[in-house]
Amino acid sequence: xxxxxxxxxxxxxxxxxxxxxxxxxxxxxxxxxxxxxxxxxxxxxxxxxxxxxxxxxxxxxxxxxxxxxxxxxxxxxxxxxxxxxxxxxxxxxxxxxxxxxxxxxxxxxxxxxxxxxxxxxxxxxxxxxxxxxxxxxxxxxxxxxxxxxxxxxxxxxxxxxxxxxxxxxxxxxxxxxxxxxxxxxxxxxxxxxxxxxxxxxxxxx
Amino acid sequence: xxxxxxxxxxxxxxxxxxxxxxxxxxxxxxxxxxxxxxxxxxxxxxxxxxxxxxxxxxxxxxxxxxxxxxxxxxxxxxxxxxxxxxxxxxxxxxxxxxxxxxxxxxxxxxxxxxxxxxxxxxxxxxxxxxxxxxxxxxxxxxxxxxxxxxxxxxxxxxxxxxxxxxxxxxxxxxxxxxxxxxxxxxxxxxxxxxxxxxxxxxxxxxxxxxxxxxxxxxxxxxxxxxxxxxxxxxxxxxxxxxxxxxx
Amino acid sequence: xxxxxxxxxxxxxxxxxxxxxxxxxxxxxxxxxxxxxxxxxxxxxxxxxxxxxxxxxxxxxxxxxxxxxxxxxxxxxxxxxxxxxxxxxxxxxxxxxxxxxxxxxxxxxxxxxxxxxxxxxxxxxxxxxxxxxxxxxxxxxxxxxxxxxxxxxxxxxxxxxxxxxxxxxxxxxxxxxxxxxxxxxxxxxxxxxxxxxxxxxxxxxx
Numbered sequence: 001x002x003x004x005x006x007x008x009x010x011x012x013x014x015x016x017x018x019x020x021x022x023x024x025x026x027x028x029x030x031x032x033x034x035x036x037x038x039x040x041x042x043x044x045x046x047x048x049x050x051x052x053x054x055x056x057x058x059x060x061x062x063x064x065x066x067x068x069x070x071x072x073x074x075x076x077x078x079x080x081x082x083x084x085x086x087x088x089x090x091x092x093x094x095x096x097x098x099x100x101x102x103x104x105x106x107x108x109x110x111x112x113x114x115x116x117x118x119x120x121x122x123x124x125x126x127x128x129x130x131x132x133x134x135x136x137x138x139x140x141x142x143x144x145x146x147x148x149x150x151x152x153x154x155x156x157x158x159x160x161x162x163x164x165x166x167x168x169x170x171x172x173x174x175x176x177x178x179x180x181x182x183x184x185x186x187x188x189x190x191x192x193x194x195x196x197x198x199x200x201x202x203x204x205x
Numbered sequence: 206x207x208x209x210x211x212x213x214x215x216x217x218x219x220x221x222x223x224x225x226x227x228x229x230x231x232x233x234x235x236x237x238x239x240x241x242x243x244x245x246x247x248x249x250x251x252x253x254x255x256x257x258x259x260x261x262x263x264x265x266x267x268x269x270x271x272x273x274x275x276x277x278x279x280x281x282x283x284x285x286x287x288x289x290x291x292x293x294x295x296x297x298x299x300x301x302x303x304x305x306x307x308x309x310x311x312x313x314x315x316x317x318x319x320x321x322x323x324x325x326x327x328x329x330x331x332x333x334x335x336x337x338x339x340x341x342x343x344x345x346x347x348x349x350x351x352x353x354x355x356x357x358x359x360x361x362x363x364x365x366x367x368x369x370x371x372x373x374x375x376x377x378x379x380x381x382x383x384x385x386x387x388x389x390x391x392x393x394x395x396x397x398x399x400x401x402x403x404x405x406x407x408x409x410x411x412x413x414x415x416x417x418x419x420x421x422x423x424x425x426x427x428x429x430x431x432x433x434x435x436x437x438x439x440x441x442x443x444x445x446x447x448x449x450x451x452x
Numbered sequence: 453x454x455x456x457x458x459x460x461x462x463x464x465x466x467x468x469x470x471x472x473x474x475x476x477x478x479x480x481x482x483x484x485x486x487x488x489x490x491x492x493x494x495x496x497x498x499x500x501x502x503x504x505x506x507x508x509x510x511x512x513x514x515x516x517x518x519x520x521x522x523x524x525x526x527x528x529x530x531x532x533x534x535x536x537x538x539x540x541x542x543x544x545x546x547x548x549x550x551x552x553x554x555x556x557x558x559x560x561x562x563x564x565x566x567x568x569x570x571x572x573x574x575x576x577x578x579x580x581x582x583x584x585x586x587x588x589x590x591x592x593x594x595x596x597x598x599x600x601x602x603x604x605x606x607x608x609x610x611x612x613x614x615x616x617x618x619x620x621x622x623x624x625x626x627x628x629x630x631x632x633x634x635x636x637x638x639x640x641x642x643x644x645x646x647x648x649x650x651x652x653x654x655x656x657x658x
Contacts, residue, residue, distance in 0.1 A: 013357060015445050049522045052658040068522045072515025091523045129519075343605040347598075351588065354598050363655040364588055368602065371584065371648050375606045378637065382609040385630070386616060 001026050002065065002168050003048070003137055008057035009192065012043045016055060016192035023185055025137065025168045030159060030179055033172040035187035041172040042071075044187070045141050048170070067092075067135035071142060073126030077115030081106055081125055084114050089132040100131035103158045104151075119146040127155055131162075138162065138169040144177070152177065217435045220294050224428050231428065235421035242268075242415025250407055262320045264412060268419035270313035273341060276306030276423065280348070281373050284366035294431065296362035297438065299369065300352050301430035305423060307345040314338055333380075333387045340379045344372050358438060462499040462542040463549055469495035470553040481558045488557035489618030492567055493574075495553070496546045497611055500578045501603060503542045505596045507534050507586040508653075517590070521657050527650035535576075535583040535646070543575030559622065566621020570634060574614035577638040580645050581606045587653040610637055 004024040010017060017040030025031055033041050047054050048061070049068035075084055085097040085106075101107055104124040109117065114125060123146050130138050138159070144152050156177045159169050163181075171177070246264035283299040286292055317335055318328045329335070351368055355361035473491050474484060511517040520530050550571050551564050559567065585603035589595035613634040620627045 014359065014442075015448075046518075049518075051518060051521060064524055066522070068519065070515050070518050072513070072518070074511075074514055074516035074519040076510075076514070076516070088519075088523075091520065091525060093524060133523075340605055340608055343601075347602040347605060350598055350601055354589075354592055354595070360655055360658065364652055367648055367652050367655075368588060371645070372606070375609065378609040379605070379612075382612040382633075385633070386612045 001060070002029075003059075003061045003170070005048070005060075006058045008044075008047075008059065009055040010040060010043050010047050010052075011055050011192075012040060017043055018187060018190045019192040021057070021187070021190045025170060027136075027166045027168060028163045029168045030163055030182040031168075031170050032177070032179075032182045032184050033170065033187060034174075034184055039187050039191060041187065042141055045139050045170070045172060046070075048139055061137070065135060066137040066139055067130055067133040068139045069126060069130060069141060069143060071145070073122055074129070075114045075122055075125055078113060080111050080113050081117070082110045084125060085128060085132050088129045092133040092135070094132050094134045097132050100128040103131055103161070104128040104154055120148055120151055123147055124151055124154070127158065131158065136167045138167065138171075140169065140171045140173075142173055143171060144173055144175055217294055217439070221432060221435060224432055228425065228428050228432075231421060232425040235418060235425045237418075238414060238421055239418030242411055242413075242418045246408075246411035246415055250411060259320060259323045260408075262316050263408075264415045266313060266316040266320060267412060268416040269309045269316065270338065271416060272419050272423045273306055273310040273313050273338065275420075276302050276309055276427075277341065277344070277369075277373070277376070279427075280306065280369050284369040287362055287366050288370075293362075293438070294435065296366065297434040298427060298431045299365070300362075301434050302427045303345055303349050303352070305426045305430065307342065307349065309419075309423070310338055310342045310345060314342065331387065333383045336383045336387070337380050340383070341376060344376055348372065358441070462503045463545050465502050466495045466499040466546055466549060467553065469498055470556055473557065485558045485560050485622075488554060488559040489563055489567055489622045490615050491557060492550050492554060492559070493571070493611060493615040493618055496543075496550065496571055496575065497578060497607060499546055500542055500575065500582060501600055501607075503538070504582040504586050504603065505589070505599055507538050507583055508590040512590050517653075518657060521654070527653055528646045531583055531587060531649040531653060532642075532646045535580045535642075535649075538583060539576050539579040543571075543579050547571045547575060562624050563618065563622030566627060567618045570614045570617035570621070570631070573617075573631070573634050573638055574610050577610045577634075577641045578607065580638075580641045580649075581610070584645050584649045584652070587649040587656065590653065590656050610634070613637060 001024045006022045008021040009019040010021075017038075021044070023031065033044070035041055043052070045068065046052050048059060049066065051068075074088075076087070079087065082097070082101070085100055089095065089097050101110060104127060106125060106128055109121060109125075114122065117125065123143075127143055130140075143155060147155065152175070156179055159171075159177070159179060160181075163169060171182075243264055247261050250261070252258045252260070280299040280302050283295045283302070287296040287299065314335070317338070321330065321335075322328050348365060348368060351365050352361050355364060470491060473487075473495075477483060477487070508517060511520070521527060547568060550567050551559075554564055554567060582603055585599050585606070588602060589599045592598065613630045616630040617627050617634055620630065
């Protein structure tokens with residue numbers, strides 16, 4: 001298993017949102033997270049990315065194997081498309097940015113400043129960033145926002161290629177990506193019922 | 206008493222229960238000692254042969270200055286306890302102590318100015334001691350403002366604790382810097398009054414009593430305010446729960 | 453990290469402060485010469501303060517800060533590089549502009565060397581301390597004023613020793629002690645403060 005989560009409980013702003021969550025992700029797996037707004041998808045992904053701590057439970061993942069893509073793309077508007085990708089490649093200690101440019105058809109845009117891109121083009125650049133990190137597990141938060149059908153297909157192809165190479169992807173999304181191999185995980189049954197976030201808030205009562 | 210029983214008081218409920226019993230005594234004792242110290246100092250000590258009756262402001266000035274520093278020290282310790290042991294009462298006690306410390310600093314500065322007017326002929330001089338207290342005042346302001354600016358309680362506790370640690374180091378640095386700087390301006394020694402030095406017993410005893418009074422007053426105020434903070438925190442937890450039940 | 457922008461902002465502010473001083477205290481050259489080292493230090497400090505909220509603001513808004521936090525770079529390295537970038541874009545230009553602005557304030561001849569040296573030694577500390585303040589207030593609405601309130605008392609020792617070096621230098625006195633203390637503060641903050649900045653940044657990204 002590349003990523004395994006057992007009996008996880010997470011909270012947002014001190015209020016528990018998900019509990020008792022367990023799942024595992026192996027090489028070649030695509031797991032799609034479903035659930036209504038506010039059910040804790042983003043919080044779960046941020047927890048897996050290590051940006052916040054779980055209330056309880058275990059997350060087992062090899063260090064430096066995971067890359068996170070949030071709602072915001074992390075694109076510098078004054079840098080060109082190539083410069084943006086090169087920057088992130090350097091941060092992750094990688095060299096080659098060509099596969100990323102090809103996978104998301106960014107070659108015609110390569111020398112344009114990212115600030116001049118449309119929302120959908122920016123998103124494509126944001127997703128291309130995943131390819132330059134060289135990380136095996138993609139943790140994606142609503143990756144298809146503002147993408148057209150053609151770009152969604154590009155993205156699906158990129159995910160398929162990635163998992164075929166032994167990668168894995170965990171995707172929170174509302175739309176159908178056309179990935180037949182993807183497993184669905186509905187978060188609705190894991191919504192937190194417990195009222196106290198931890199023993200200390202309980203001890204205030 | 207071993208340490209484990211001490212940590213028990215870090216439980217909010219236990220803290221409220223204990224202080225329920227302790228607080229009236231501390232508050233009463235504070236009122237008594239403070240009243241005794243001030244009345245003794247103001248009305249039953251002779252005037253200083255050099256400074257006249259103006260010297261009597263010392264019974265407010267010195268104890269408040271003492272507590273202004275000790276309040277920050279207490280915040281430093283409680284912040285460390287929060288960082289190391291994550292006891293919520295500790296963080297809330299630091300939060301509760303800050304405004305008290307701020308007021309103590311203000312009293313020390315104001316009484317200093319009122320004392321300085323007849324003695325030095327000026328309300329304010331950039332004397333190292335006064336300057337240090339002005340800087341301490343700024344530290345208190347920043348600390349309180351940071352608490353107020355952050356919504357999430359735990360985030361605020363973490364950030365203010367680190368600010369308190371870093372601030373303590375810089376406050377100490379500032380103290381030495383200010384001493385150095387004032388020397389550089391070739392003033393100070395003639396102006397600075399060293400309280401407590403070569404004071405007669407008749408002045409010393411009431412000063413000690415009012416110092417004890419200020420310590421007790423500080424403890425009573427911090428306990429009271431910590432209880433308020435705990436209750437406010439409890440209120441937020443209850444509101445959050447209610448919101449969740451309706452969600 | 454270089455796409456921060458606002459390169460000239462601090463510099464323009466420095467210029468404005470220095471230009472306004474003669475209007476407020478009067479044009480007597482002797483008076484200006486006496487206060488010139490202090491005014492230059494104050495102007496540099498305020499210009500530095502003005503640009504602090506930009507250290508993390510853009511990266512916070514476009515999400516790069518989250519992504520950097522999950523990258524292989526340790527947070528301590530990120531805040532150190534951020535402080536370095538701030539110094540290169542704000543502190544260093546201020547150091548270079550100081551002698552020109554010293555002319556406007558009729559800074560004594562011997563003063564130039566020490567104003568430049570003291571600013572060169574002191575402004576890195578201002579950037580590192582400012583980065584700590586910026587990390588504390590990242591993501592806060594109306595964080596700018598709070599940032600100034602938090603950072604100003606932390607700037608006191610650096611300002612005192614820095615301005616003292618410049619003043620003593622301009623008056624032809626010995627500068628060794630304040631110079632060593634200033635260097636000590638700069639080294640100390642560069643070595644230790646990034647750990648605190650990284651810690652508060654982690655808390656703020658939670």
